[in-house]
Amino acid sequence: MDDVKPKVVVDPSAGFCTGVKRAIATTEKVLEGDGEVFCLGELVHNEAELERLNHLGMKILDKNHLSRTTIGSHVLVRAHGEPPETYKVLEDKSVKITDATCPVVLRLQQKVKKASEEMQASGGSVIIFGKASHAEVIGLLGNTKGKAYAINKKEQLDSIDFSKPIRVFSQTTSDQNEYEDICNQIRIKSSNLSNGNPDIEINNTICGQVSRRGPALEIFARSHDVVIFVSGSESSNGKYLAGLCKSANPLTYTVTGTGQINPEWVLNAKSVGVSGATSTPEWLMLKVAAEIEAMI
Numbered sequence: 001m002d003d004v005k006p007k008v009v010v011d012p013s014a015g016f017c018t019g020v021k022r023a024i025a026t027t028e029k030v031l032e033g034d035g036e037v038f039c040l041g042e043l044v045h046n047e048a049e050l051e052r053l054n055h056l057g058m059k060i061l062d063k064n065h066l067s068r069t070t071i072g073s074h075v076l077v078r079a080h081g082e083p084p085e086t087y088k089v090l091e092d093k094s095v096k097i098t099d100a101t102c103p104v105v106l107r108l109q110q111k112v113k114k115a116s117e118e119m120q121a122s123g124g125s126v127i128i129f130g131k132a133s134h135a136e137v138i139g140l141l142g143n144t145k146g147k148a149y150a151i152n153k154k155e156q157l158d159s160i161d162f163s164k165p166i167r168v169f170s171q172t173t174s175d176q177n178e179y180e181d182i183c184n185q186i187r188i189k190s191s192n193l194s195n196g197n198p199d200i201e202i203n204n205t206i207c208g209q210v211s212r213r214g215p216a217l218e219i220f221a222r223s224h225d226v227v228i229f230v231s232g233s234e235s236s237n238g239k240y241l242a243g244l245c246k247s248a249n250p251l252t253y254t255v256t257g258t259g260q261i262n263p264e265w266v267l268n269a270k271s272v273g274v275s276g277a278t279s280t281p282e283w284l285m286l287k288v289a290a291e292i293e294a295m296i
């Protein structure tokens, strides 16, 4: 009779990326000093971590309600970044600003801004692969004064003039395969022109901390009978990484935290892996692992 207790292992390569780590450390430091901070939108797309920070004094401020901030209050710009007009509004309101924009996003904003200035001079277009409503994309578009195209479906390419120069960028947390598909469509559209368009520049701006996770995550997923993937419901990289995990191991289940695991998922497993998005805190994965251990 095999009475060996099933293994529950937390993915050693999972946990916060450096941008999220930095944003959370910045927030905690501000809270230690001021006791209260207003974060413009969700600091990270992870409900449990937001709740923890909320208990420490972080409040989420909707950008449409900036007028509710008062002089002297402390406002935090999250890792996704903001368009220049947000800083202008905050400065006009004389609030204290702490900028936790991820340095990777900041560099992308600068590249997009420079490309947009060049394209405006040459009549070309800047294309950003990502959802127009995503916080990071809003910040990128703001750096082009709204002159770039935010694209997340092939059909949206139809409105772009491919006979002029084209500069292409991706939101940092996009799906690498989907970005490659769009880039191939752009190449086809440009080469189908009578003279072709040689002035196309495609920039791989997906963050290495998301794309590098893929191969290690697939190995991790294959090495366990069942995988529980922990991710905030709004996390883009969480959706992408959970998809990779599920392709590598069909017995992958995504949860946002404890209390959602169906015991039947893990009951007959000899090993259960727990992984998560780049915005999933380690403490939450450990809690989920402890819950599974108690079940089996």
Ligand code: SF4
Binding pocket: 017, 018, 019, 020, 079, 102, 103, 104, 105, 172, 173, 207, 208, 209, 210, 278
């Ligand atoms: S995924 Fe990359 S770009 Fe996004 S916050 Fe993390 S380190 Fe920064």
